[in-house]
Each structure stands twice: as structure tokens, then as C-alpha cells.
Amino acid sequence: MPAESMDFLAGLNPQQREAVTFTGGPLLVLAGAGSGKTRVITHRIVYLIAEMGVRPDHILAVTFTNKAAEEMCQRVLAMLPEGRSGNPRLSTFHSLCNRLLRRHAARLGYTSDFSIYDSDDQSKVMKGCLQEMSIPESILLPRKACSIVSRAKNSSRRNEFATRAFRDHRDADLYRRVLALYDQKLRASNAMDFDDLLLNALELLEEHDEVRLRHQEQTRHLLIDEYQDTNRLQYLLVKQLTQPPYDLCAVGDEDQSIYRFRGAHLGNILEFEKDFPNVRVMKLEQNYRSTQRILEAASSVVRNNRERKEKTLWTRNDPGDLVRCLASNSGIDEAEAVGKVILALKRDGLDDTFAVLYRTNFQSRYFEEVFKRNAIPYTILGGLSFYARAEIKDLIAYLRLLRNPGDSMALDRIINVPARGIGETTMDRLRTHAAEQGLSLWESVEAFARDPELSNRACCPLAGFVHLVQQLRMEMPSSPLAAFLESMAERIGYVKMLEEENSPESLSRLGNIEELVRAAHEWEGQGLSVSDFLDQASLASDSDNYDSKSHVTLMTLHSAKGLEFDVVFLVGMEEGLFPHGQSLQNHADIEEERRLCYVGMTRARRRLYLSWARFRRTFDPFALGENLPSRFLSEIPATVLETIENGYSSRESSAWSSPFQAEVPQKERKPYAGKSYDSVDSMKEFLRRRGGGAPARSGSRAAALPPPPTDPGGPNDFPPGTRVQHPQFGEGVILQALKEGDETKLNIHFSNFGRKKLIQRYSNLVKI
DNA sequence: GCGTTTTTCCTTTTT
DNA sequence: GGAAAAACGC
Numbered sequence: 001m002p003a004e005s006m007d008f009l010a011g012l013n014p015q016q017r018e019a020v021t022f023t024g025g026p027l028l029v030l031a032g033a034g035s036g037k038t039r040v041i042t043h044r045i046v047y048l049i050a051e052m053g054v055r056p057d058h059i060l061a062v063t064f065t066n067k068a069a070e071e072m073c074q075r076v077l078a079m080l081p082e083g084r085s086g087n088p089r090l091s092t093f094h095s096l097c098n099r100l101l102r103r104h105a106a107r108l109g110y111t112s113d114f115s116i117y118d119s120d121d122q123s124k125v126m127k128g129c130l131q132e133m134s135i136p137e138s139i140l141l142p143r144k145a146c147s148i149v150s151r152a153k154n155s156s157r158r159n160e161f162a163t164r165a166f167r168d169h170r171d172a173d174l175y176r177r178v179l180a181l182y183d184q185k186l187r188a189s190n191a192m193d194f195d196d197l198l199l200n201a202l203e204l205l206e207e208h209d210e211v212r213l214r215h216q217e218q219t220r221h222l223l224i225d226e227y228q229d230t231n232r233l234q235y236l237l238v239k240q241l242t243q244p245p246y247d248l249c250a251v252g253d254e255d256q257s258i259y260r261f262r263g264a265h266l267g268n269i270l271e272f273e274k275d276f277p278n279v280r281v282m283k284l285e286q287n288y289r290s291t292q293r294i295l296e297a298a299s300s301v302v303r304n305n306r307e308r309k310e311k312t313l314w315t316r317n318d319p320g321d322l323v324r325c326l327a328s329n330s331g332i333d334e335a336e337a338v339g340k341v342i343l344a345l346k347r348d349g350l351d352d353t354f355a356v357l358y359r360t361n362f363q364s365r366y367f368e369e370v371f372k373r374n375a376i377p378y379t380i381l382g383g384l385s386f387y388a389r390a391e392i393k394d395l396i397a398y399l400r401l402l403r404n405p406g407d408s409m410a411l412d413r414i415i416n417v418p419a420r421g422i423g424e425t426t427m428d429r430l431r432t433h434a435a436e437q438g439l440s441l442w443e444s445v446e447a448f449a450r451d452p453e454l455s456n457r458a459c460c461p462l463a464g465f466v467h468l469v470q471q472l473r474m475e476m477p478s479s480p481l482a483a484f485l486e487s488m489a490e491r492i493g494y495v496k497m498l499e500e501e502n503s504p505e506s507l508s509r510l511g512n513i514e515e516l517v518r519a520a521h522e523w524e525g526q527g528l529s530v531s532d533f534l535d536q537a538s539l540a541s542d543s544d545n546y547d548s549k550s551h552v553t554l555m556t557l558h559s560a561k562g563l564e565f566d567v568v569f570l571v572g573m574e575e576g577l578f579p580h581g582q583s584l585q586n587h588a589d590i591e592e593e594r595r596l597c598y599v600g601m602t603r604a605r606r607r608l609y610l611s612w613a614r615f616r617r618t619f620d621p622f623a624l625g626e627n628l629p630s631r632f633l634s635e636i637p638a639t640v641l642e643t644i645e646n647g648y649s650s651r652e653s654s655a656w657s658s659p660f661q662a663e664v665p666q667k668e669r670k671p672y673a674g675k676s677y678d679s680v681d682s683m684k685e686f687l688r689r690r691g692g693g694a695p696a697r698s699g700s701r702a703a704a705l706p707p708p709p710t711d712p713g714g715p716n717d718f719p720p721g722t723r724v725q726h727p728q729f730g731e732g733v734i735l736q737a738l739k740e741g742d743e744t745k746l747n748i749h750f751s752n753f754g755r756k757k758l759i760q761r762y763s764n765l766v767k768i
Numbered sequence: 769g770c771g772t773t774t775t776t777c778c779t780t781t782t783t
Numbered sequence: 784g785g786a787a788a789a790a791c792g793c
Contacts, residue, residue, distance in 0.1 A: 065783085094783050119782085194783050261781060360780055365784090382782090416769095423769040457769095541783060558781050580780055596781080617784090618779085774790070 008043060008050075008079055012036075019249075019282050020044045023052065026276035028227075028269070029251040032313040033298070033602035034289030034564070037251050041223055042072050044249060045088050046079045048221055057086035060241070061223040062093055067544040068225065068562055069095075093234050094194060094539050097201035100215070101192070102531075107208055108200055113404045113531075115191040116538040120393075121409040122146050122193050129181045135174075147261075149179050153195035154263030155232040158203055188440060190406035198233045205240035216243050226562070227252030227272070231263035235275075246276060254309060255302045256599050258558060260592045266307060287313050287602075289564055291320025293640040294608045298601035301635045305591045322642040323601075325633060326611035329646070331572075334613045335366035337646040338569050339374050341609065342552060345567060346376075352566035354552040357600045359578040363571065364554050371552065381555035382542040391498075391509040392516055395489060396537055399530060401442070402473045408441040415445070418497035421461040468492065481530055482520040489513055557600045568604035570597070573612040573630035597632045610636075 009017055016036055019029045020043045031037040041061060048054040063069045069090040076088060091099075098116070105112040117125065126142040126149075152165040152175070161179060166172040186193060192200060205212045222242045224230070227250040230238070242248050254269050273279050287295055295315055302308070326341075328334040342354055356367050361383045371378045386392060394417055400410040416422045426448075434444035449463040472488055479487075489495050495513070498506040523533055542559045553565070572578055578597070583589035601608055612629045633641075 362779055582780060
């Protein structure tokens with residue numbers, strides 16, 4: 001072996017080395033958190049090229065985010081000797097499929113200029129579908145419909161829709177019709193949603209032999225990262241991308257599977273050995289990232305899951321500090337406690353990286369406020385990302401319309417932005433005309449603009465708009481990206497509109513546009529076209545924006561996957577928030593929440609703080625007065641945990657003031673009585689054992705707090721939060737109970753019928 | 769058809 | 784507490 005290769009293998013432990021150099025067929029690497037998963041993938045790529053003489057472009061590695069792909073690519077290139085031919089291909093499933101489809105779109109009846117619809121576009125299309133089918137929102141919300149449809153799409157081939165999709169569902173027939181109409185609309189706009197990218201790529205490979213063969217020829221070595229989060233569609237794609245004898249290397253950790261809601265199928269990794277013959281399975285169990293105590297705490301939590309392969313993660317690292325549990329009174333106090341810890345640790349002068357991880361995006365708010373007030377520089381991922389800002393979406397919608405005239409969502413968005421006298425009435429007529437004549441919205445606009453019958457008032461603005469778009473469309477292909485964007489923003493009147501508004505917001509929007517132009521300049525330098533720019537904007541993920549040099553980063557637990565930090569704060573650890581209230585009903589969902597907790601905890605290198613708040617302002621109808629600490633906290637052994645009581649402050653009464661709960665008469669406020677909270681006692685016991693914990697209430701404070709837990713009440717008592725069964729409406733949850741005279745009016749949310757107001761006496765409700 | 773004010777509803781998690 | 788839809792007045 002050349003000295004060089006000895007070098008790059010020298011940094012690996014025996015198991016890693018084995019995984020890197022094994023080439024005798026399909027390989028599954030079960031890699032625990034922090035066990036050097038990325039190193040295995042990058043070194044394996046380098047090994048294949050440098051040692052096995054594999055042509056770089058015969059290697060395809062699929063990762064979860066573009067950022068991960070890019071980083072791996074850079075590490076690989078740094079290790080490779082000069083003078084090779086081509087680069088290995090590293091990409092996400094979605095970008096891979098996108099590229100494949102752009103090349104072969106015609107075979108599936110799209111043009112290569114197809115648009116990619118984001119979740120906003122999706123729910124707008126869905127809204128239209130439901131309206132056309134006269135399904136009121138009270139029965140099916142557009143976004144809910146989108147997620148149901150998306151899940152079905154991620155587990156079926158397109159030609160299976162009519163039979164296989166929704167097969168477990170009570171309303172399968174209804175959903176199939178919704179899906180069919182939704183699909184038809186997207187197709188008519190020459191558009192694909194995220195799921196279509198996978199679905200169509202699969203169809204392309206399965207049904208077009210020459211495409212598949214060419215691709216298999218190109219992909220002799222396939223590596224897949226985060227295999228635990230692949231869904232059925234991705235699994236089927238993997239099978240199409242390679243062929244026996246597979247050189248397939250899948251790397252994953254079933255304990256870190258956190259995308260079940262998106263169709264991720266744990267079976268993919270648990271049954272890998274059945275799917276591929278003669279598979280070799282290797283385990284990486286030495287953790288290089290975290291301290292012993294952090295690892296012990298995280299392992300004890302995830303051990304409570306049933307659906308997993310047994311493995312023992314260990315480390316040679318220091319024992320480290322105890323994991324700390326911060327118990328605060330309110331969400332604001334929680335944020336302040338975290339801020340204080342960060343300031344204290346920063347005072348020690350270390351160059352530590354910090355992360356605040358939460359279950360849901362809305363939790364970021366208090367942290368932002370506190371960090372701003374205390375001059376703690378932070379970066380926030382997700383929430384309103386750059387591409388989600390209105391002005392950026394508008395300009396991108398213009399580009400989308402220029403590239404793909406069929407893109408009705410883009411057209412709809414910008415036809416009257418800035419205002420050009422094309423209002424709702426005209427739009428209604430355009431839509432009707434399009435539907436009647438089987439035209440796209442754009443074709444309908446063109447027709448109206450030419451129609452001599454039409455009044456000038458309606459016609460002129462349309463004609464002007466058509467002319468503008470046609471001109472821009474002609475110029476676009478030949479102009480450099482940044483210059484084109486800039487001149488477009490000018491000519492469509494967008495800049496003028498913002499300048500005339502002349503408010504602080506409009507000025508910041510102008511700033512954002514400048515930033516977009518700057519970004520375009522950079523991409524232009526890398527030889528990217530308008531099309532690439534649009535794809536980048538659609539397929540970018542939140543963690544793609546993560547900057548490891550930033551000292552404090554706020555993000556959801558999901559976005560934190562694959563990242564690591566010196567100090568991690570896992571906040572909002574309360575029953576109902578984490579685990580999330582929507583996950584309490586079924587065991588598989590709880591297990592997923594637990595894995596999410598495991599992922600969060602194992603992001604920490606040196607210090608881990610877990611935090612919860614007794615009261616939290618919320619608009620969730622499931623919210624129930626005082627919070628209980630998350631069950632995950634009670635799963636951590638006392639020997640590695642230290643509880644810090646972030647005492648009762650004067651704010652507790654204001655923390656207890658949800659606008660919703662304020663409407664409920666004091667007397668009827670009752671703690672949730674459902675059986676999901678069966679561990680109340682163990683939780684209290686757990687806190688007492690640790691000293692600190694929830695002290696007994698006494699004196700004046702008790703008056704400001706909600707009444708202490710009492711019995712759920714008799715059969716005629718329906719406090720908010722109670723789950724009920726109705727003879728016609730099925731299952732529901734009491735949102736509100738109002739006593740009026742001797743009647744009680746109940747406001748109930750039924751899962752299949754939406755909200756209803758019923759008089760309790762006549763309702764025939766049964767508690768469940 | 770446009771701009772402002774009022775009301776509503778909301779909150780899982782993401783490519 | 785804030786964005787998006789609806790309602791209202793011009």
C-alpha cells in the first residue's frame with residue numbers, strides 16, 4: 001500500500017477501517033450517534049478512488065441535506081490526489097431526482113422547465129381542489145389534506161394510487177379523488193411537488209429501460225447516508241439505482257429515525273438484511289463526540305423504545321459534567337435562564353458553540369427576545385427563512401413564470417404585484433375561462449389580452465402584463481443571472497413600489513432584494529444558470545444555512561440532525577410539547593419523539609442542559625394549565641442528572657393567561673384527565689428524589705396558580721381537554737365549556753367534522 | 769379595483 | 784401575539 005493510503009486509514013478505528021475497505025457486496029453500517037459516520041462515508045469514497053481505481057463519477061453518494069453533500073464533497077476532494085478524472089457525485093435524493101427529471105421530462109409528459117411547488121403552493125392548489133369538490137374546510141383542512149396526500153405519495157408508486165394509496169384509511173375513496181384532482185392540477189401547470197420528484201424519478205427508472213440502464217452504468221458504487229430516514233419510495237429508488245452484485249453501502253442508525261411523518265420507514269433499516277442478499281452488517285459503537293454522562297443519559301432515554309436493534313454506545317471521553325435540568329416557571333424565564341448560562345460560559349472565554357434546540361418553530365421567540373436584549377449574537381434556522389420572505393418569493397415567482405409559463409401558482413401570486421389593475425373579478429373570470437377551455441391560466445391571460453370584445457379597463461392591464469412577461473422571457477436565457485434579476489426587479493415595478501412605500505419594512509425588503517442579487521452574482525461565478533438558481537431556491541433546506549462559525553444557533557430538533565455543538569440546550573421538555581401533544585395517542589409516535597430526544601441530546605459535545613417550564617403561553621386547545629415535565633426527563637438516571645430550580649418569579653400570574661383559557665370560568669378549569677398522563681406520580685416522585693423539583697405550593701402564591709389537581713369529575717362534567725365520543729360526529733376534544741343558567745354549552749373539535757357547538761344535555765356525549 | 773381595518777385562526781416536525 | 788383572510792369604505 002502506498003504511504004498515502006496508510007495515512008488516511010491511520011486515523012480510523014478497526015471497525016471504521018473495516019467499513020471503509022469492505023467491498024464484497026451490500027454493506028449496512030449501523031453507526032451510533034457521533035461514531036464517525038461521515039468519516040466512514042468520505043473515507044470510503046476516497047478509498048474506492050485512490051485504492052480500488054474506481055472512476056470518481058461512477059460513485060454516487062446520497063445524503064440528507066445539500067449542506068452535508070457539499071461538506072462531504074469538500075472533505076473528499078481534499079483527500080484525493082490530483083489528476084483524477086471527474087468528481088464523485090454527492091447529492092440529496094431530491095436534487096438527484098430533479099436532475100434526472102430535467103433531462104428526461106418529456107418521457108413523462110412534462111417539459112424540462114417544470115416548476116417545483118413548495119408547501120405554500122401545494123396548499124393553495126389543495127384549497128382549490130377542495131373547493132371544487134365542495135368539501136368544506138371544517139371537514140378537511142387544505143394543509144391536512146396535503147400531508148395525508150404526501151404520506152400516501154411517499155409510500156406508493158403512481159400506478160398504485162388507485163388501489164394501494166390510503167388503503168388503511170376509512171375515507172380512502174374521498175382521498176383518492178382529492179389526490180387525482182390535485183395531481184391533475186399540478187400536471188396542468190407543468191409542476192411537481194417534492195414528492196413528485198421522487199415519484200416521477202422512480203417511474204422514469206422503472207419504466208424506461210434505457211434510462212435505467214444508462215444510470216446503472218453510471219452508478220457502480222452507491223452510498224446512502226441516514227438510511228433510517230428513507231421512505232418506501234426512496235427504497236424503491238435505491239433498488240433501481242443499483243443492481244446485483246450491489247456495491248451498496250447504507251449508513252444509518254435506527255435510533256435517529258425522526259421522519260416517520262414524512263413516510264420514513266424504519267423497516268427499511270430493520271429489514272435491510274432481508275432486502276439485499278449476502279449483506280454484511282457492521283456496527284460502529286464508539287462515540288467520539290460526547291462525554292460519558294451525556295452518552296449515558298441519552299442511551300437511557302432511547303433504551304425505552306421497543307423497535308430498535310440492541311447496541312451499546314461507549315466512549316473513551318471524560319465523564320464530563322452532570323447533565324443539568326433547568327426547571328423554570330414560564331417560557332420567558334426559561335429563555336432567560338438559558339441566556340444567563342450562555343453569558344456565564346462565554347465569560348469563561350472559551351470559543352464554544354451553543355445550540356438551543358426545540359420541538360416546534362414557534363418556541364424560538366422568547367429566546368430571540370432575550371438574546372437580543374442581552375447582546376448575545378445568535379443565528380436562527382428555519383422559521384421564516386430567506387427564501388420564504390414575501391419579496392424573495394415574489395421575484396422567484398416571476399422567474400418561475402418566465403421559465404415555465406404553465407406555472408399557475410407563480411402567475412397567481414405576481415400578476416397583480418405590484419398592483420396593475422388586475423383584481424379578483426378579472427382573476428375569477430380568467431380562472432373560469434381557463435377551466436372551461438382547458439387552458440392554463442397563462443394561456444387564458446393571453447387570450448383575454450387579445451380579445452377585442454373586452455373592455456379596455458380590463459384588457460389593457462392584461463395586455464401590458466403579457467407584453468412585459470414576453471419581453472423578459474426572451475431576454476432571460478441570454479442575460480447573466482444577477483444583472484437580469486436586477487433589471488427585472490426594476491422593470492416589473494417592484495423596486496418602485498417599495499421605494500414609494502418608503503417604510504422601514506419596505507426598505508428592509510429592498511435590502512433583501514439586494515442580497516438576492518448578490519447571491520445571484522456568486523452563483524453566476526460558479527456557472528449557475530437561472531434554472532439552477534430556481535432549483536437551489538426550491539430544494540434548499542434549513543440546515544443548508546447552518547454556519548458552524550456562529551456561536552449560538554437556534555433551530556428545531558429536526559434541523560439539528562447531523563450537527564454537533566459544545567453546549568446544547570434542549571428546551572420545552574414538557575408533556576404535550578415534547579413529546580408533542582399530537583404524538584401522545586399512539587406508541588409508534590411516542591417512540592419517534594423519544595428518538596428525536598435522543599438525537600437532540602447526542603448533539604452535545606461537552607455540556608447538555610434540558611429545560612422545561614411549568615407554564616407556557618399557548619394557543620393549543622389541548623393545552624392544560626400546569627405542565628408536567630417531559631417523561632423523557634424521568635428516563636434519565638439520577639446519577640447523571642442535576643436539577644437546577646430556576647425559582648418562582650413574580651411573573652407567574654401573567655404566564656397563566658392564555659386568551660383561550662381566560663374565557664373558561666375558573667371553576668371549570670380542570671387538569672387533563674386522559675390516560676396519556678399516567679406517569680404523573682412517578683414524575684413528581686422523580687423530581688422530589690432529586691431535591692429541588694416542584695416544591696409544595698403555599699401561601700399567596702397558590703392563589704395565583706390554577707386550582708390543584710382534582711378528580712376528573714362525574715359523568716356529566718366535561719372540562720376542556722376531555723376526549724369524547726359523539727354518536728354522529730365521532731371522536732372529539734372539548735375546547736371550551738360555558739355554563740349558562742343550568743345549561744352547559746360545549747365547544748368541541750371533532751377530528752372528522754371540525755368544530756361544533758353543542759348543548760351538553762342533548763349531546764349524548766360519552767367520555768373516552 | 770384598491771387600500772385599510774377587523775376578524776380569525778393558529779402551531780408539529782421538512783425535502 | 785401575529786399573519787392571513789374577510790369585511791368595509793372609497
